[in-house]
Amino acid sequence: xxLKKSLxxxxxxIEVTGQVxxxxxxxxxxxxxxxxxEGMPVALDLHGVPFMSxxxxxxxxLLHRRTVEMGVDLAVVGIASEIADTMxxxxxxDYFTIYPNLTSLPEx
Amino acid sequence: MSTIIERIxxxxxxxxxxxxxxxxxPLPFGVSHVPNGLNFSIYTSAGTACTLVLFRRxxxxxxxxxxxxxxxxxxxxxxxxxxGLDYEDIEYGYRIDGPFDPAAGHRFDTSKVLMDPYARLISxxxxxxxxxxxxxxxxxxxxxxxxxxDWEGESPLEINPENLIIYEAHVRGATxxxxxxxxxxxxxxxxxxxxxxLKELGINAVELMPIYEFDEFENSKLHPESxxxxxxxxxxxxxxxxxxxAAYAASGRYGMQVDELKQLIKxxxxxxxxxxxxxxxxxxxxxxxKGPTLSFKGLDNKTYYMLTPExxxxxxSGTGNTLNCNNPVVxxxxxxxxxxxxxxxxxxxxxxxxxxxxxxxxWGAPLSNxxxxxxxxxxxxxxSCKLIAEAWDAGGLYQVxxxxxxGRWGEWNGKYRDCARRFLKGDSGMVGELAQRVQGxxxxxxxxxxxxxxxxxFITCHDGFTLADLVSFNxxxxxxxxxxxRDGGDDNYxxxxxxxxxxxDPSILLLRKRQMMNAMAILLTSRGIxxxxxxxxxxxxxxxxxxxxxxxxxxxxxxxxxxxxxxxIYHFVSSLIHFxxxxxxxxxxxxxxxxxxxxxxxxxxxxxxxxxxxxxQSCQLAWMMSANFEQDEQNCDIVYVAANMAHYTSWFELxxxxxxxxxxxxxxxxxDDKPVQxxxxxxxxxxxxxLRDRSVAILCASAAL
Numbered sequence: 136x137x138l139k140k141s142l143x144x145x146x147x148x149i150e151v152t153g154q155v156x157x158x159x160x161x162x163x164x165x166x167x168x169x170x171x172x173e174g175m176p177v178a179l180d181l182h183g184v185p186f187m188s189x190x191x192x193x194x195x196x197l198l199h200r201r202t203v204e205m206g207v208d209l210a211v212v213g214i215a216s217e218i219a220d221t222m223x224x225x226x227x228x229d230y231f232t233i234y235p236n237l238t239s240l241p242e243x
Numbered sequence: 244m245s246t247i248i249e250r251i252x253x254x255x256x257x258x259x260x261x262x263x264x265x266x267x268x269p270l271p272f273g274v275s276h277v278p279n280g281l282n283f284s285i286y287t288s289a290g291t292a293c294t295l296v297l298f299r300r301x302x303x304x305x306x307x308x309x310x311x312x313x314x315x316x317x318x319x320x321x322x323x324x325x326x327g328l329d330y331e332d333i334e335y336g337y338r339i340d341g342p343f344d345p346a347a348g349h350r351f352d353t354s355k356v357l358m359d360p361y362a363r364l365i366s367x368x369x370x371x372x373x374x375x376x377x378x379x380x381x382x383x384x385x386x387x388x389x390x391x392x393d394w395e396g397e398s399p400l401e402i403n404p405e406n407l408i409i410y411e412a413h414v415r416g417a418t419x420x421x422x423x424x425x426x427x428x429x430x431x432x433x434x435x436x437x438x439x440x441l442k443e444l445g446i447n448a449v450e451l452m453p454i455y456e457f458d459e460f461e462n463s464k465l466h467p468e469s470x471x472x473x474x475x476x477x478x479x480x481x482x483x484x485x486x487x488x489a490a491y492a493a494s495g496r497y498g499m500q501v502d503e504l505k506q507l508i509k510x511x512x513x514x515x516x517x518x519x520x521x522x523x524x525x526x527x528x529x530x531x532x533k534g535p536t537l538s539f540k541g542l543d544n545k546t547y548y549m550l551t552p553e554x555x556x557x558x559x560s561g562t563g564n565t566l567n568c569n570n571p572v573v574x575x576x577x578x579x580x581x582x583x584x585x586x587x588x589x590x591x592x593x594x595x596x597x598x599x600x601x602x603x604x605x606w607g608a609p610l611s612n613x614x615x616x617x618x619x620x621x622x623x624x625x626x627s628c629k630l631i632a633e634a635w636d637a638g639g640l641y642q643v644x645x646x647x648x649x650g651r652w653g654e655w656n657g658k659y660r661d662c663a664r665r666f667l668k669g670d671s672g673m674v675g676e677l678a679q680r681v682q683g684x685x686x687x688x689x690x691x692x693x694x695x696x697x698x699x700x701f702i703t704c705h706d707g708f709t710l711a712d713l714v715s716f717n718x719x720x721x722x723x724x725x726x727x728x729r730d731g732g733d734d735n736y737x738x739x740x741x742x743x744x745x746x747x748d749p750s751i752l753l754l755r756k757r758q759m760m761n762a763m764a765i766l767l768t769s770r771g772i773x774x775x776x777x778x779x780x781x782x783x784x785x786x787x788x789x790x791x792x793x794x795x796x797x798x799x800x801x802x803x804x805x806x807x808x809x810x811x812i813y814h815f816v817s818s819l820i821h822f823x824x825x826x827x828x829x830x831x832x833x834x835x836x837x838x839x840x841x842x843x844x845x846x847x848x849x850x851x852x853x854x855x856x857x858x859x860q861s862c863q864l865a866w867m868m869s870a871n872f873e874q875d876e877q878n879c880d881i882v883y884v885a886a887n888m889a890h891y892t893s894w895f896e897l898x899x900x901x902x903x904x905x906x907x908x909x910x911x912x913x914x915d916d917k918p919v920q921x922x923x924x925x926x927x928x929x930x931x932x933x934l935r936d937r938s939v940a941i942l943c944a945s946a947a948l
Contacts, residue, residue, distance in 0.1 A: 157331035189389065189499050190331045196393070224432035224493045226393075226506035 137183075138166050145243030146176045146210065152183035155191030163191075167198050176243045177202050182213025182236065192227050199230045208243070210234050253278035255326050259309045266315050267322030272579065273361025273485070274335065274387050280326040281387060283335070285359060286319055286572065287543045289349055290339040293321040296356050298334040298384065300366070305356075308338070334366060334384035335359070339542055346554045348545030350536065356381040358538040360576060363485045363583075364388040364501060365456040371415065371429065371490035372474070372795070375460055383458070383482050383537060386498060390587055392505040399591045400517050401627045402447055404653065404696040405832035408767075408820055409519065409774040410446040411704055413477070413799070414454060414491045417777055420800040427493040431500070431507040438514045444780060444813075445820035448517040450594055452705055453478035454504065455520075456486040459795070461528050466725040473725055473793040477705065479596060480528040480562065482537065484580045508589055517591035519629060520584065524568060524577050525600035525636065526560035534563055546572050549605055557607050559600050561637030568601045574615045577601075582624040592629025594655070594699075599632075599640040602647055609640055613647055620649035629653060631699055644687030648697065653772065656684060656698040663702050663765055664713065664736035666862070667758060669888045669937070674864045675857055681866055681884075682834070682845050683770035689834045696832045698771035702762045703779055706732075708789045710779035713737045714758040715744055720787030723794055731790030744787055753915060756782075757937060760815050760912040761886070764939040767819045768829055768884045770845075770868070777801055780816040782809040811918070815910070818919045819941075822909060826943065828868040828880040839879035841901040842869035848885075852898040862888040867898055879904075881944035887913075887934045896931040897942070904944040913938030 136153035149170075155163060171177060179198065181187075187195075195211070202209040211231045214222075222228035234240055255263035267282045275282045283295055293316075297307040311321040336358055341351030358365070362385030368375065375382060418437060419429035425436040434449075441449065457478040464473050478488065492500035508518045527547075529540045532555065539547035549557040549565040556564040567573050584590040595601060602613035619630055631653040634646040643657050659680045666673040679686040683695020703710045708719075717739045721731045740754045759782060766773045777783070778801040785791050791799040806813055823829050831844055838844035848865035849855040855864055865885040872878045881904065885895045900906050912918050913935030934940055 157329050188331055189497065189502070192499075193389065193391070221494045221497055221499060224427060224430070224435075224506065225499050225502035226509065227502075 136162060138163065140170055143178060143237040144240045146178040146240055147172055148178040148180050148212070148237055150180040150183065154186050155184055155194065156186070156188035157190040160190045160194050163194050164197065167194075167201060171201070171205070173205055174207065176208040176210070178210040178212050178234075178237060178240055180212045180237060181215070181218070184218070185215060187218050187221075192222060192225070196227060196230060208232070210240060212237055212240070250278060252324075255324075257312070259312070260307050262307060262309055263326040264309065265324045267324045269317045269320040269322045271361075272320075273359055273363065274385070276330075277324055280324045281328055281330055282322065282324050284320055284322040285337055285542070287321070287339050287341070288319045288546055288572070289543060290341040290351060292340040294338040294353075295323065295325070296336045296338055296381070297328070298336075298381065300332050300334055303380065330387040334381070334386055336381050336385060337542070345532065348550050348554050350540050350544045352536060352541055355536045355541045357536070357541045358383050358483065359385040360483070360538050360542065361485055361579070362386070362483050363390065364498060365483045365486040366489065366498060368456070368458055368460075369489045369495045369498070371459060372472075383456070385483075388501050390501070392502060394505075394509060394589065397509055397512050397589065399585070399589050399627065400512055400515065401591075402517055403832075404629060404772055405694075405770075405830045406824075407448045407517070407629075407696075407772045408446045408823065409448045409450050409699065409772060410441065410444070410777060411450045411452070411774055412777040413452040413705065414488075415476070415795070416799050417801055419795075420797065420802055422803040423801065424803065429491070430493040431491055431503045432493045435507045435510050438510055438516065441516060442514045444817050445824060446775065447515055448519055448591065449511060450519040450521060450774070452521050453481070453523055453596075454488050454491060455481045455522065456483040456488050457481055458528060459490065464725065466723070468725075471723075471796070474795045475793065476795045476799060477792040479523050479792070480526070481523050482528050484524070484576070485583055505588060512589065518589075519592040519594055519631070520590055521594045521596060522581075523596040524566055525597040526562045526564050526566055530563035531556040531558070546570055549603075549607060559603065559607060559636050559638030559640075560597055565600060565607070567605050568615050569604055569610065569613060574618060577615060578618055578622060581619065581628070582622065585624055585628050590628065592631065594631040594633065596633055597636040598646065599634055599636045599642050600638070602642075603640070607638065611647070616647050616652065617649050620651035631655065644684070648691065648693055650692070653697050653699055655704070656680075656687070656700055656771070658687065659684065659698060659700045659769070659771070660702055660704075661734075661736055663762065666886070666888055667762055667765070668736065668738035669862050669890065670736075671862065672859045674855070674861045677864055678847055678855075678866070681765070681769040685834045694832045695770040695834065696772055699774050700766060700769050700771045701774040701776075702766055703776045704774065705776065706790070708735055708737055708787075709776060709783050709785050710759050710762055711755070711782040711784045712787055712789070713762070714755040715739050715784065716787040717743060718787070719789040720744070721790050723788060723796075723798055724790060725793070731788075735789060754937065756812060757912050757915075759812055760918055761888075761937065761939045763816050763819055764884070764910060764912060764941060765886060767823050768866075768868075768882065768941060770829065770831055773823070775816070778805070781806045781813040815912075815918050819910060822941070826880050826882050827872060828870040828882045831868070831870050836870070839869040839871045839881070840876075841879045842867065842881060844869060846898070848895075848898060850893050850895050852896045863893060865895060878946060883942045883944070884939065885932070885934055886939045888937055890936050892933060892935050894931055895934050895940070900944040903946055906942050906944050908932065908940060908942050910941040911938065913940065
């Protein structure tokens with residue numbers, strides 16, 4: 136799994152590439168804990184993620200909590216339809232605002 | 244700023260097979276999350292040594308085996324914390340050493356990897372019907388669950404029992420058919436898609452047939468003639484009491500069944516619908532001495548099963564073995580299990596399959612004061628859960644009316660079912676008993692101080708004919724089960740209305756429809772808790788099969804296209820359910836109730852008011868129920884039901900409505916065009932109504948418009 140941070144339309148975008156599961160999730164958490172800037176909305180770009188395990192989805196929820204605490208918006212971008220399906224049936228989907236890609240993000 | 248002080252016990256003290264470990268805690272049993280590691284705890288009273296066996300997900304061979312050091316045992320419990328495990332990826336089991344001496348009750352075998360009886364997540368049957376690897380060293384595998392679901396402040400509904408209307412459903416059967424139109428057929432998520440429908444129907448509790456992990460391949464076979472694969476479809480054979488069935492989850496292949504089921508329950512609760520689980524504690528899927536060793540048998544056979552003095556399995560369940568429920572250790576397991584489901588899954592109630600077994604002592608004799616039933620009745624965590632017994636077992640113990648209730652237990656009322664069925668088909672000599680049944684069976688429950696809502700009233704359930712089949716078949720037709728029609732009950736009290744099964748005769752079809760409506764009318768105007776079988780509200784058929792336990796096919800799946808075809812039956816049932824919700828007189832929950840300020844709580848009538856015909860030949864009975872409206876004590880609720888199961892039309896004289904009240908007719912199954920009277924008009928012929936043969940009319944009296 137690789138992580139890259141960039142700016143898009145006033146959002147801080149975290150681009151994730153590779154599988155998010157219990158083996159890689161620690162790195163993502165560490166990144167969220169240390170790399171996020173206060174006061175700026177967060178977009179998690181998952182178009183390079185083919186699979187997210189249960190632990191991966193839980194990390195999304197932690198990120199959601201963290202952004203609520205920071206008082207900023209969170210967007211999830213480019214999610215694979217199979218992951219979206221799993222999120223829908225398990226209730227995770229309801230917590231997120233989903234966009235197809237970074238360019239479709241509203242101006243922040 | 245305060246700092247979090249690291250605990251000493253968050254660090255290992257020993258190393259076994261390359262893994263850092265420390266002595267664990269005996270409680271809770273099972274596996275639990277502790278700082279930096281997992282706490283494993285397993286009980287065996289006669290086992291002499293224990294090894295933790297670890298697999299990576301799906302791999303055939305274990306990657307590690309950690310024998311518990313002698314000092315990691317406290318009493319009969321082996322416990323150990325293992326550090327640094329990838330807990331999402333591991334599957335774990337145990338090997339227990341000890342004597343193999345069946346005559347003495349011991350069946351220890353270290354060649355077997357055993358599943359943790361407290362496993363909250365089980366893999367191995369993740370996708371329904373995927374042919375398993377029969378040679379697997381460890382076919383059903385314990386995994387570690389997260390148990391961190393976000394309920395968003397939601398909690399169990401605690402609807403008063405007398406206000407419940409239960410809908411019995413099979414998770415897979417409910418939506419597996421293409422006609423269900425759901426995105427995830429046959430799953431928890433699929434059922435969740437039907438919540439708007441259930442809400443519109445008006446029911447407020449769903450009772451799910453077994454959802455504890457079971458193996459659909461247990462005793463599976465091919466139909467001897469058709470070659471069709473037959474399964475353990477119903478699931479009355481538990482593998483793990485703490486784990487939801489993975490193959491009922493669209494996300495089961497990812498091991499997310501725990502979240503998916505919780506999401507279903509959360510959505511049900513948001514819609515005001517309780518979730519009751521049908522639980523099977525009378526036996527397990529390990530069978531008898533010929534059956535497989537999966538868990539209990541190899542962990543502590545003598546503790547978990549009722550054994551004859553020679554070490555054979557008692558078979559009160561009819562399935563090979565009998566769980567030893569009144570052994571204190573097993574009792575704790577059952578209690579821990581139900582507490583877990585109530586607290587972690589927000590389950591609102593439990594229906595206990597073959598529950599009289601739970602009241603037998605370790606040698607099978609019925610106890611007068613069964614400790615398990617008492618523990619459940621007085622448990623602080625279960626205090627607002629409904630506890631409902633199927634008060635009979637396969638060993639001949641029938642306790643409807645006498646199940647040890649401790650003021651808490653309700654019962655599936657098998658006598659209600661039989662009486663209502665016989666009355667419906669016009670049997671003579673039923674009106675006296677029916678009068679008891681519609682009041683909530685005071686003949687069964689009053690003397691012991693129980694209430695009408697003790698009685699779960701039903702005419703059909705998963706076990707037996709559907710309602711449409713009850714009025715279409717005189718005999719069962721179970722050929723599809725592959726047992727030459729020998730299986731299934733023969734005491735169905737059914738009547739085909741003039742032709743066996745499928746017919747085009749319009750008069751027979753009309754009569755069948757009327758009979759279905761009659762059944763629902765009686766059920767939903769009886770005191771107690773009505774229970775409806777899924778699909779009966781729109782005439783679901785199993786083509787005469789009264790025991791579809793092994794069928795995973797169109798026969799056992801709900802055909803949702805019938806909803807459109809039989810929209811009039813659906814409209815009738817749904818209207819009746821809403822009628823029940825708005826009429827407290829039908830939901831009075833005291834046998835000693837003094838009634839409303841104008842009328843007695845329940846009175847009986849015949850073709851003459853206040854004068855029922857109790858004679859042997861009578862097939863006609865009317866009942867009038869009354870109670871004050873809670874919000875408006877001056878206003879009385881009065882409901883009158885006339886049931887004419889005779890083969891001729893009769894004039895039913897109405898009891899005089901109290902001063903200022905007038906009768907309105909709300910339902911009349913004898914009116915083919917308009918069985919539901921939607922437009923409320925005072926009933927003009929104030930002294931009676933002409934009721935067609937085999938018909939039910941429901942009226943209510945309201946303060947004059």
